[in-house]
Amino acid sequence: MPAPFETxxxxxxxxANRPIPCGITAHNATVPARRFAVYRNNxxxxxxxALRSRFPAVEKIVGEEFFAAMARVxxxxxxxxxxxxxxxxxDFPAFCAAFEPARELPYLADVARLEAARTRAYHAADASxxxxxxxxxxxxxxxxxxRVIMHPSTGIVRSPYPIVTIWAMNxxxxxLAHVENWRGEDALVSRPYLEVEVRALPPAGAAxxxxxxxxxxxxxxAEAALADDxxxxxxxxxxxxxxxxxVRDIVHPEPKKYWQS
Amino acid sequence: MSIVSKLPARAGIGFKPAHFRDILAAPxxxxxxxxxxxxxxxxxxxxxxxxxxxxxxxALSVHGVGLSIGSMExxxxxxxxxxxxxxxxxxxxxxSEHLAWSSHNDxxxxxxxxxxxxxxxxxxxxxxxxxxQTALGRQMLLENPSTYIRFSESTMAEVDxxxxxxxxxxxxxxxxxxxxxxxxxxxxTQPLTYLQSFHFDQVKEIHLGGHDEExxxxxxxxxxxxHGSPIADAVWTLYSHVVARAGARPTxxxxxxxxxxxxxxxxxxxTAQDILSDASRASAx
Numbered sequence: 250m251p252a253p254f255e256t257x258x259x260x261x262x263x264x265a266n267r268p269i270p271c272g273i274t275a276h277n278a279t280v281p282a283r284r285f286a287v288y289r290n291n292x293x294x295x296x297x298x299a300l301r302s303r304f305p306a307v308e309k310i311v312g313e314e315f316f317a318a319m320a321r322v323x324x325x326x327x328x329x330x331x332x333x334x335x336x337x338x339x340d341f342p343a344f345c346a347a348f349e350p351a352r353e354l355p356y357l358a359d360v361a362r363l364e365a366a367r368t369r370a371y372h373a374a375d376a377s378x379x380x381x382x383x384x385x386x387x388x389x390x391x392x393x394x395x396r397v398i399m400h401p402s403t404g405i406v407r408s409p410y411p412i413v414t415i416w417a418m419n420x421x422x423x424x425l426a427h428v429e430n431w432r433g434e435d436a437l438v439s440r441p442y443l444e445v446e447v448r449a450l451p452p453a454g455a456a457x458x459x460x461x462x463x464x465x466x467x468x469x470x471a472e473a474a475l476a477d478d479x480x481x482x483x484x485x486x487x488x489x490x491x492x493x494x495x496v497r498d499i500v501h502p503e504p505k506k507y508w509q510s
Numbered sequence: 511m512s513i514v515s516k517l518p519a520r521a522g523i524g525f526k527p528a529h530f531r532d533i534l535a536a537p538x539x540x541x542x543x544x545x546x547x548x549x550x551x552x553x554x555x556x557x558x559x560x561x562x563x564x565x566x567x568x569a570l571s572v573h574g575v576g577l578s579i580g581s582m583e584x585x586x587x588x589x590x591x592x593x594x595x596x597x598x599x600x601x602x603x604x605x606s607e608h609l610a611w612s613s614h615n616d617x618x619x620x621x622x623x624x625x626x627x628x629x630x631x632x633x634x635x636x637x638x639x640x641x642x643q644t645a646l647g648r649q650m651l652l653e654n655p656s657t658y659i660r661f662s663e664s665t666m667a668e669v670d671x672x673x674x675x676x677x678x679x680x681x682x683x684x685x686x687x688x689x690x691x692x693x694x695x696x697x698x699t700q701p702l703t704y705l706q707s708f709h710f711d712q713v714k715e716i717h718l719g720g721h722d723e724e725x726x727x728x729x730x731x732x733x734x735x736x737h738g739s740p741i742a743d744a745v746w747t748l749y750s751h752v753v754a755r756a757g758a759r760p761t762x763x764x765x766x767x768x769x770x771x772x773x774x775x776x777x778x779x780x781t782a783q784d785i786l787s788d789a790s791r792a793s794a795x
Contacts (some may be wrong), residue, residue, distance in 0.1 A: 254661060255582060255624055259614040272662045277696040278727040284658040284696075287724075287734060291621040299620070329618040330590060332548050332576025372552025401553070443556050
């Protein structure tokens with residue numbers, strides 16, 4: 250069915266340089282530009298607001314005015330494709346990385362990735378984590394073959410910049426100060442219960458968790474982590490994994506049949 | 511269409527997570543809570559934990575803002591299925607949406623946009639309402655919009671358009687009295703004239719909210735439906751008029767921007783409840 254009023258209306262909403270569509274009128278004006286501007290403003294302001302609420306640390310870092318201008322470009326170039334605005338801006342980090350005026354802040358995109366992971370964790374499916382006792386009862390010979398099913402809220406963001414520290418300082422978690430130890434940080438984002446948690450992973454922790462997430466058995470995941478960084482501490486990482494409530498389930502390998510040995 | 515929309519004829523408040531603790535701390539003198547459907551379409555987390563706790567204690571109204579019923583394009587089937595899942599999970603007393611469109615060519619415009627009122631658009635919107643009511647297995651309520659412009663191609667009055675939709679589809683109507691006031695002022699008409707021709711027997715819910723005032727192209731006042739301030743005195747007067755004529759109806763206080771503290775919202779709800787209680791006493795006498 251043709252919808253001329255919608256097409257011309259929508260085109261003019263997203264492009265402020267277009268004239269207001271034909272056939273739009275008011276009781277006291279034949280070309281009610283200021284009235285039409287209310288709709289234009291609602292669309293732009295509403296979508297910028299959605300990005301502000303998803304990326305508050307990015308806004309804090311660049312300032313309100315800069316963020317509003319940057320977000321407005323994003324909104325115009327990549328308007329949402331779904332009414333679920335909680336997911337809007339999944340590609341905002343990539344946009345930040347390519348946004349020329351923000352080039353002096355090379356860590357900005359990774360902080361945005363961390364914040365995007367936080368909303369994903371917030372809305373992720375609920376699941377009860379397994380307790381430490383499940384690990385205590387494991388057969389030590391078979392432990393290398395188990396597979397760890399990660400909690401659905403788990404998100405990992407690797408960065409060559411101290412993004413966890415920068416995020417914490419710009420979200421009120423930590424006092425704003427000079428970053429003494431400027432080095433890469435890998436962020437672990439999760440929501441085992443109702444609170445979203447963000448922490449910096451130990452050396453090779455990200456490689457270990459990514460291998461587990463990909464379905465690798467524990468032994469192979471530990472090998473991958475050691476290859477990533479020889480300082481990888483399996484016991485410490487496992488304790489962290491369980492203590493953070495990141496393990497949703499443990500899957501034992503099928504017992505080997507006699508003809509397979 | 512098996513489930514008929516049925517909220518208690520008392521005052522209710524639009525739920526905001528910031529008020530969750532205050533709400534659960536004590537029983538609230540409210541008939542129901544209303545939520546925006548799209549805020550509860552994630553898989554899990556705090557939104558569902560809070561909505562589950564509310565639903566255990568109060569009647570619930572699910573109010574959609576993203577279905578784009580007023581569009582001439584086909585409805586978004588995925589979104590309709592998400593609404594169905596939400597309604598099945600929480601079994602709300604009512605589901606409502608807007609006479610407006612918000613998506614076009616796969617772009618979600620995040621605003622409730624106006625449509626011309628013609629026989630063509632009437633038929634199309636009626637089809638959409640049928641589709642929604644069939645998919646959800648329940649009656650839906652359709653809300654009158656606040657508008658800032660008109661279409662020269664319109665051939666029907668908004669009230670007649672809504673009445674005809676209700677007749678054709680069996681949907682109920684959600685009468686937003688602030689929207690009536692805002693639109694009437696913006697189009698140089700009288701809100702009372704609009705209300706006099708409104709079919710109150712189909713009204714299953716009333717919305718009350720605040721608006722802002724700006725100026726239009728010729729410097730005349732232009733009212734903006736912002737839901738960010740107290741309900742205007744003129745809107746309270748119209749509300750009293752409607753309740754006196756139509757009797758007590760479920761009435762929602764909507765405050766979506768610059769959300770105030772819980773006692774401020776409760777005071778607005780108490781004002782509405784007083785007007786509802788007066789009407790109930792008058793009809794009993």
